Every structure is written in structure tokens, then in C-alpha cells.
Amino acid sequence: MKAAVIRGAGTLPDYADFDAPAALAGHRVIDVRACALSRVAYAKASGQHYSSTQRFPFVAGLDGAGRLDDGQRVYFCMPRAPYGALAQQCLVAESLYTPIPDTLDDVAAAALAIPGMSSWAALVERARFVAGETVLVNGATGVAGRLAVRIAKHQGAGKIIVTGRNPAMLDALCEAGADVAIALNGEPDALAAQIAPHFAAGVDVVLDYLWGASAQALLVTAARTAPEGRALRFVQIGSASGGEIALPGAALRAAPITLLGSGIGSVTMPRLLECVRAVFGAAQAAALAVETQAVPLAQIAQHWREPGSGPRTVFTIEA
Structure with a gap:
């Protein structure tokens, strides 16, 4: 499969082939459709985040929007290493994804979630x-x-x-x-x-x-x-x-x-995912939306930079 592969701390991601994830008990293989570049994902790829493992190579990306094998649209987070969200597929624990409501498309959900x-x-x-x-x-x-x-x-x-x-x-x-x-x-x-x-x-x-x-x-x-x-x-x-x-x-x-x-570690992942569900549920009533720039995953090297306060870069992935 195609993926954004990080081969060393501080290096640009390489749009390259990476072994696709195999089935694993308690996990689901997700076909990824969109992944927003977050500060945490960027910092982990740079080796600067407190949760970085310094184990290379791996696929970048912590969360995104995708499809289960039955076609259900889901938001997912924390794919099992070395698989990340910036790839055609990733492997995610069954407790770490939640349905995306029909009121949000994949790009909007990926941008809003984190x-x-x-x-x-x-x-x-x-x-x-x-x-x-x-x-x-x-x-x-x-x-x-x-x-x-x-x-x-x-x-x-x-x-x-x-x-x-x-x-x-x-x-x-x-x-x-x-x-x-x-x-x-x-x-x-x-x-x-x-x-x-x-x-x-x-x-x-x-x-x-x-x-x-x-x-x-x-x-x-x-x-x-x-x-x-x-x-x-x-x-x-x-x-x-x-x-x-x-x-x-x-x-x-x-x-x-x-x-x-407040962040990864101070709030459990199940509770963080519950917060995502709440945000998705309130998105229309509270006018929760994020300005986005959608970019094909193949162009990741040209758009790999620490996120700022402007539009969120969302990488789109074709099957």
C-alpha cells in the first residue's frame, strides 16, 4: 500500500510502499479516506513529542476518517504501530473508532476531530x-x-x-x-x-x-x-x-x-474518543467547523510543515 513513511527523526515523509496491515484479534483494518496533519502527529514524526518511541520506520498520522470492511464510515485514532493514519490502510483497536454522522463528510470530520x-x-x-x-x-x-x-x-x-x-x-x-x-x-x-x-x-x-x-x-x-x-x-x-x-x-x-x-495521558483514550463523539454531535448546533485545505497524500512532502493557525491541511487518500 502507499503511505507517508517516516524513516528518521526530522526527515520528510517518504510517499512510498509500506506493507499493508494484517488482521489482528481485537482490531479492525480501516481503509483511510482523510487524515488531518496535527501538531502531535508532526511532533511525533519529528521525534520531539513526549510520546515518541524513536522506532523507525513507521507511518505518520494519528487519526483520520475511513471505512470499515462493511462500508461503515468511522473516525479512528491511535493506529497500532508501525501503521499510521497517513496511508491507504491502518490497523485500529476496536475501542478506538466511532461512527461519523452523515452531517459531516470525511474531510470535515478529520479536520474537526482533534x-x-x-x-x-x-x-x-x-x-x-x-x-x-x-x-x-x-x-x-x-x-x-x-x-x-x-x-x-x-x-x-x-x-x-x-x-x-x-x-x-x-x-x-x-x-x-x-x-x-x-x-x-x-x-x-x-x-x-x-x-x-x-x-x-x-x-x-x-x-x-x-x-x-x-x-x-x-x-x-x-x-x-x-x-x-x-x-x-x-x-x-x-x-x-x-x-x-x-x-x-x-x-x-x-x-x-x-x-x-489536558492531552494524551491526562485523559484516557476512551474518554478522548467520547469527546470526539460529543463534538461531532454538537457540530451543527454549535457551528463547529474548521477551514481546510485538502491535498492528495502523494503531495505530502510538499505540504509537510508544523500546523499553524490557518486552514488545516487534510490529506486525502484514494483506495
């Missing part, structure tokens, strides 16, 4: 969000952050605050349901000054897609200004602005702040 699941899991599984609470999305102008705003609105958030570097996108987020938009200009003191009144009024959940200086400013400001007894659940999801922060221990002693992570 960023939608990421936001849904952080808000519902990790933060245990309750309708009426105030949610702050740090780094809301990325794909997952934009979906997080719509998901929080759909779940009944009382107030939604967003931060980001793209002014036009911040305006669009306000049209999509955000109540307050704060531009990130790279100065932590400026962010702290603008966000302090909102923490003083009360913030219940922070969904953080950036980490780095902005996350540090939010945590320190929350500790300094939050109303006495007002608990904050700070959920760390992505590290687009840096992998580490210098957080004073006093910040955690001064206020009831709970630090949480």
Missing part, C-alpha cells in the same frame, strides 16, 4: 465546567482556541474572555460569542493590567493554549486579584509560546488555583 476534542476534553473532562461559569481562553485565535470559544458558548458559559495576537480574529471571536477580547502584544505587564479587572470580577476556568509569558502573567495576576475563595481551574493544553514558565510558589499559596493538563 482540535474539537482538545477543547471539549479540556473544558468538560478536565475543568469539569459548569454552565454559567466564566471562561478565559488564552491563545484563542488558533484552530483549537476558536473552537473552544464556540464550545464554551454551547455549554452555557456565562462570560467568555479571549486573548490572542490576531486583531481581526479577535473581532471574529467576539461575533462568535466571546464577551471580551484582549490583544497580546508580547508585554506581560500590559496583559496583567488588562486582565486584572476580569480576575477581580471572577474567572472560573482558564483554557491555556500558549503557556510561556502570557500564562505566567495570568497565574500571577489571578493569585493577586481574584476574589477571596473564588477557585480557578487553569487547564494547560498547548505550549505555542514556550515549554516552561517561572511561577512563584506564592502564587499557588495565595489563591485556590488548581493547575491541570
